Amino acid sequence: MTIRDRFKLAAIQAAAVPFDLGASTEKACRLIGEAGAAGATIAAFGETWLPGYPFFCNAATTPLTWQAMAEYLANAVEIPGPTTDKLCEAAEHARLDVVIGVVERDASSGGTVYCTLLFIGKDGRILGRHRKLKPTFNERAVWGDGDAVGLRTYERSYGRISGLNCWEHNMMLPGYVLAAQGTQIHVAAWPGREPAAAPPPTVPLWPRQLLLSRAFASQASCYVIAAGGMRLHSDTPERFEELSTIEYTGGSYIIDPRGEIIAGPAEGETILLAEGSLQAVRAAKALTDIGGHYSRPDIFRLIVDRSPRQRVLDRATGHDEADPRGTW
Structure with a gap:
């Protein structure tokens, strides 16, 4: 195994600054720098880390909810834009790849946001x-609702990387698309583990952060950076305190291609690190490559439509007015 076959994985577990895009971006850039200084090859943040998970959606709907939603929309990120420029500068300066959850605002309508992983x-x-x-x-x-434009792996010098958000790992088919593209390092982005004392068993949406992350690692024979976000009641702006019904306490892990935990759980604000190797990935895929020799394409085939969603088509030009900048 050569040095090139080795890499260092990082899960950045920290709280953003809710409803403050500027302060959250500044903190993200600082943390990227710290991960780079620690020797990380790739660093991952949790779901919609920038500028934070919409905790208010779990509270009763009141006029305060609409105020929160309006501020949330105002603090969203356009890709590309000034915020992504800063993140790109931080990644380049730190010399590492970054996968970060952002609240992406639709650049055309200006009124819709997406739960987006930015690579x-x-x-x-x-x-x-x-x-x-x-x-x-x-x-x-x-x-x-998102699209399949970015449902793909990215070839890097140390391996192929991919990512999904939270319960997309419960959907099965998106994960198979990435496994079939040979993902070797996968980011599972979560809002963060919730306290064990929270909802009763009758609540069906209790997150399965560790369970689904380990299952994905085993099924896809890849490393998984299960990056959990953080947001405590104390992090919430005073004006929105009554909407803060659930806390997110991190619980990040790094998992090997056999589904075994090699780092974590992380507690508090920290950068969780673990060493990885392509040798371990290849050994796991030699046993079960579900997108290759461990598949049955004569029986099962999956069709993916990666075309961008066209809302308005100008018949004079043929251009899609819903996404004038095209796709990544």
Whole structure:
């Protein structure tokens, strides 16, 4: 095994600054720098880390909810834009790849946001983005449905990387698409583990952060950076305290291609690190490559439509007015 076959994985577990895009971006850039200084090859943040998970969607709907949703929309990120420029600069300066959850605002309508994973290369360029295909339960009141434009792996010098958001790992088919593309290092982005004392067993949406992350690692024979976000009641702006019904306490892990935990759980604000190797990935895939020799394409085939969703088509030009900048 050569030095090139080795890499260092990092899960950045920290709280953003809710409803403050500028302060959250500044903190993200600082943490990227710290991960780079620790020797990380790739660093991952949790779901919609920038500028934070929409915790208010789990509270009763009141006029305060609409105020929170309006501020959330105002603090969303456009790709590309000034915020992504800063993240790209930080990644380039730190010399590592970054996968970060962002609240992405639709640049055309300006009124819709997506739960997006943004992939940035160590050269400071945007590799791509993946919008969560189906927001879960109350999230549907905040985020729009995503597309398959970014449902792909990215070839890096140390391996192929991919990512999904939270309960997309419960959908099965998106994960198979990435496994079939040979993912070797996967980011599972979560809002963060919730306290063990929270909802009763009758609540069906209790996150399965560790369970689904380990299952994905085993099924896809890849490393998984299960990056959990953080947001405590104390992190919530005073004006929105009554909407803070659930806390997110991190619980990040790093998992090997056999589904075994090699780092974590992380507690508090920290950068969780673990060493990885392509040798371990290859050994696992030699046993079960579900997109290759461990598949049955004569029986099962999956069709993916990666075309961008066209809302308005100008018949005079043939251009899609819903996404004038094209796709990644």
